[in-house]
Amino acid sequence: MTKEEKKDLIETCSSLSKKFAERASEYDRKATWPVKDYEDIKNAGLLGIMVPKDKGGLGADFLTYTKSLEQLSTGGASTGLTFNMHNITAGILSESETKDIGGSRGKAMNDFRDWALGEIVNERKMFASANSEPGIGAHFSALKTTYKKVDGGYIINGYKLFVSMLGYADYYVVAARREQSSGDLPEISFFIVELDNPGIEIEEIWDTLGMRATVSNNMRLKDCFVPNDKLFLGTEGLGIFKLTREPHWVIGGYVGTYLGICQATFDYMISHLKKKKIPGTDQSVINRDWVQRDVGRLAVELEGARALVYKAAKMVDEHRGKPETNVAIHHSKYAVSELAPRLASDAIRLCGGSGIAKSLPLERFYRDARCGGLMPATSDECLLYAGKSALGFDLTQIKETYW
């Protein structure tokens, strides 16, 4: 993308976000898909944000994507987070340079890639992910969902949690372990399951503190058949290796969302404080030096987190998969995820009693903010990763990671 195109894209996202902001409260309250937001995204041509230009997409780099996601998420955090789920698939595929791989495997990869990117760009289809499972979170090495080869395809059985957009998205990338494969490094593969596949069942249990409009319900797979050509990238066993070596999508994809929540919280706080008066006076509370000082501290923390997020994203663009890039991603994931609830809590304290009314967005930010650190890699996993890295452990070794 040219510099101008990047700027335009981010501005488009910023302007869509204002519409999302108006709808966010209702989607949150009802815990329903932000369907109108998705339509705006589709109409703006953003489904292909990560798809290479030669495949009909916008061809955004990771930094531009991160900033775009941040903008979208200031208005619609759940919208942004689920849009990112779509882009995990689009992004990984776009980065997979399959052209030079020959033979039948190369063909399978190319065919799959072309099909998937085509669905996105031409058919406006959305992709979602089904990874987490009960008791193991997103730790792929312990996956209980299995697949086995059958004629013409694969049969999957298992149970998935937290499948965002389940029921709305068109396709679900499902992670499964090959039936006989076990041990520390089981063979993990991904499959594309269509929404109307009769082998899946949706269990509607989603009712949570925050990020409610992600509608992340549970998916049960019962002898779910997937044809050969819907094996992800036409290749078995891609799973853990990819996650360990290039975690920027599954870890660093949504930091933009939580940065957006932080920014929205901060902006709302500023505007609220400007209007709030010192009790019994006409003077704004922003004239109190302790208010200035608290706001100042939060500004430093916000900019510190932002600097880590942008730095990590830029490193993905320049040195994808390098150990220092992966560490930077984990740094940024931790920083922004744990800043979010702290910032929201302080913002409520500063804004005072009216700040908790459901008619204002601050209480939603407070609820949404607490969710980031629970998504993979969790805040504690990020710290262990960062610490191990600083202490000289080799994090290209899967056993040193949390997968």
Add this chain to the structure above:
Amino acid sequence: MTKEEKKDLIETCSSLSKKFAERASEYDRKATWPVKDYEDIKNAGLLGIMVPKDKGGLGADFLTYTKSLEQLSTGGASTGLTFNMHNITAGILSESETKDIGGSRGKAMNDFRDWALGEIVNERKMFASANSEPGIGAHFSALKTTYKKVDGGYIINGYKLFVSMLGYADYYVVAARREQSSGDLPEISFFIVELDNPGIEIEEIWDTLGMRATVSNNMRLKDCFVPNDKLFLGTEGLGIFKLTREPHWVIGGYVGTYLGICQATFDYMISHLKKKKIPGTDQSVINRDWVQRDVGRLAVELEGARALVYKAAKMVDEHRGKPETNVAIHHSKYAVSELAPRLASDAIRLCGGSGIAKSLPLERFYRDARCGGLMPATSDECLLYAGKSALGFDLTQIKETYW
């Protein structure tokens, strides 16, 4: 109370609390009064917890009360908080030794006191408070609600926010400024307004992040007539003086509630962690040393806040109204109010993704926890009070306080 009576009382509260816990989710969701909890409280004879024994009550001291409230609030935070609103009135009246005051003023005080305590003990009536107003919070020196003397009573006009239990409680203690009185130290008086007084109107706007079952709606007073004998303690101008000299009820009354939320959060976290497994294993996560260490830190913080709360309550019993007592109250209010959201946030982080489900209480604790620091004295007011005190300012001077 004897030692044994204190123990029994606290145990009664603890056992009621288990019932409250079962109902809390529903009351929270609907934002309705916890009516069954209130009935339990009434049936257990707790309405008179602060009423002296010679007036038919339990005659609890402030420390025992605080521990009782803590217990009640572990199960029903909104129940505890509103019950405390009732006890602010009961407690202040009980502490007011009016016996030796002679003359017509003495008679008016005694009559009022006997009437009010009698309503509580014999008629099982609940009292609530109406203090806060738009733009001034609970800063009494800036009250806009006014009263004027008329034949046989007073006429009140004004608008009150955050009136907990409004619509359920039988009586409302309304703070108002004498019409012609102004300046830094206006004459503030309190009046008892009955629920069915035609001069009040309830505006149902309550819809908040947390403490939802307190149902703290707005009250509009339009030429609201109150007869002479419903002037609080038969005395005009009690207001700011009382608040400045003996803030233990209006500030320190509900720290028990937020301590209860902290304890409930901590207990739930412990039980959740014990059941949570290290992904892919049968081992509990409590075997991880970093989990132990985080839990340890939270335990120290919780016990530190508790120690401040109990110490302040004991000082109220031993040195009511002394400057050091009032400082201790503000210390404890700050400590427990700001610990609560931090603890709840960390508890969610430690418990992981399932911790945000609305089927579990943790997400409610997280929401309720953020509200304590917004109630008077707010966390920031407490810090200023504590700092001024340490720096040698004279906080018996009203201008140095936040009233």
Add this chain to the structure above:
Amino acid sequence: MTKEEKKDLIETCSSLSKKFAERASEYDRKATWPVKDYEDIKNAGLLGIMVPKDKGGLGADFLTYTKSLEQLSTGGASTGLTFNMHNITAGILSESETKDIGGSRGKAMNDFRDWALGEIVNERKMFASANSEPGIGAHFSALKTTYKKVDGGYIINGYKLFVSMLGYADYYVVAARREQSSGDLPEISFFIVELDNPGIEIEEIWDTLGMRATVSNNMRLKDCFVPNDKLFLGTEGLGIFKLTREPHWVIGGYVGTYLGICQATFDYMISHLKKKKIPGTDQSVINRDWVQRDVGRLAVELEGARALVYKAAKMVDEHRGKPETNVAIHHSKYAVSELAPRLASDAIRLCGGSGIAKSLPLERFYRDARCGGLMPATSDECLLYAGKSALGFDLTQIKETYW
């Protein structure tokens, strides 16, 4: 002790402390024993503070002792810390009720106890401790110093670190492992080594950031002979059991010292701020609300730590050795040890550039403050202990502790 005696004792300590404060800078700079402070302590009859009245001492309880130590340490932190080393021995002996133990073992215990307490009270002798060793800290189960039985006594060989007062104190309680004993629970015994025992050698390496006047040098024991009657309490194998069951002396003994440092830091900060002007004005900086607010926060933290320290000390007096008492000790140790450096750092920030001059005590407080969390149980060990306790581990099991 009567209430009056307690008050007098604490006042005596407070008044001695003012003298210590005048000398502290010089002792710190030179890293020499605070000999004049020790003489004041001896002249005031404080060596026997823990010795029961019937043995000629003051018979202080643990809470009164803690408050006394706090006072002494506000002026002389190193003095207080080393005085506590003396009292570890005095206190453990005083608590050991040996009267009813019959037979030769009972006689040996009684004789030893009478001798040691007599030395303290009648001969004004000071006791020190030699526990830590290279690479193991104070983890007794891994002690490398050994002893073996010989005719008339024992021979000890080993190397001890951080022996406070080494060269000044009259007697050293040396921990050693029985030569053939090993495994998880080796037999650990204590011996009294006199200063002029030819079997010890002092290695003068002490030169540290803080607590410099404790002069905690290294002791080498080479075939050091100790006669039978200098076996601690006439009993082998006392070690780990005692430490695990009743850690109040070795863990909780010196929290009073670090609380004293905190208090001294806070008091100095207040006095400094009162004199400090807003640049270019005659107004004190204490009129700035953010200064008040920061001071307020520190006041809450200080009082929170103090409340934990006093509560734990009171529990020692009322429920010595109970699990909840031991947990409370670890809570207080952590809270006060980690508050100290944070408070000192903030105090310097608030006091500004002149606060780092060596002519003022603040910079010494900052240095001394960092040392508390390194002494057993270290801050991190305290957290693990607190966390395990909250999570239901049985900390009477030695394997669950850090010994």
Add this chain to the structure above:
Amino acid sequence: MTKEEKKDLIETCSSLSKKFAERASEYDRKATWPVKDYEDIKNAGLLGIMVPKDKGGLGADFLTYTKSLEQLSTGGASTGLTFNMHNITAGILSESETKDIGGSRGKAMNDFRDWALGEIVNERKMFASANSEPGIGAHFSALKTTYKKVDGGYIINGYKLFVSMLGYADYYVVAARREQSSGDLPEISFFIVELDNPGIEIEEIWDTLGMRATVSNNMRLKDCFVPNDKLFLGTEGLGIFKLTREPHWVIGGYVGTYLGICQATFDYMISHLKKKKIPGTDQSVINRDWVQRDVGRLAVELEGARALVYKAAKMVDEHRGKPETNVAIHHSKYAVSELAPRLASDAIRLCGGSGIAKSLPLERFYRDARCGGLMPATSDECLLYAGKSALGFDLTQIKETYW
């Protein structure tokens, strides 16, 4: 500079720093100028690091300078800090594009600039600064030091604190207020005073907690004569305007130093932990997950501060003097100054008892680390600046700043 030149410069600094590290302990202990370090700096041609290439210097940009200073300061913090004092003058002069200013004023400016840069590059002269005064810190609007015009020059009278390198540096830039000028915006000018000017007297009072080798003594100016051509940039009244509009040198100059201290602390901690064993075992403590986690958190904080420092420096290069640049400088100053003592305190806690020995550098880092937040703009001034900026105050207005 080319990319290659930048890399070489930073490497040169890194390699000099290793030598500084060996000498740092002695300079710190004696509080003497790090003369050998200065010689290394001179021999490496670094005095002219900020001098434009066309004037014979290296022509470093601000980001490269910041990284160079960071490197130098990892080994010699006091060396780095004082070297920065020199570069404040060199940098401000280098940035002052005087070429196009005509007339006698232009000539005076050019002559001064050429002279000063020539002294640096050709004569290897070092410049220092004399700004702070008793009771006002570095708040220029309240300066008490005055100057008046006399024949051939100016007469200065006053008293300056914290003049780093006083007695070693060749020239001192002294800030003074024009005698008759007062009010909110007095006329502040700068003058070059040579070391051997008989009008100055050095008061040797420097003895501090940290940054001891900066030897920042006091300077008394008694009828100190300065010839016309030593008026800074040949222009009176430059002072406050410059400081308000382009604070990057006086505020942001030394963040590189404190970032260097942070990095050195972190690096030392890592190497120490790798060698430290779990007590009684041969296993390194780095295998403990809570150690990894704590190290991880510190790594995130360090990288967050670094990201802010580099970002601000880059903004200076790209948008010097813009409001957003100035805010970024204050963000970075706060972040790194307050991280430093927190990081050092945690590092000591993690490294344990041996970490406080004066034979190891950690205790010096802990002492040096606390000094950054006291230098202008102090940490609290930075927060107020950051807060005001976020709240919409106009910080190009001098009254809104701390000058």
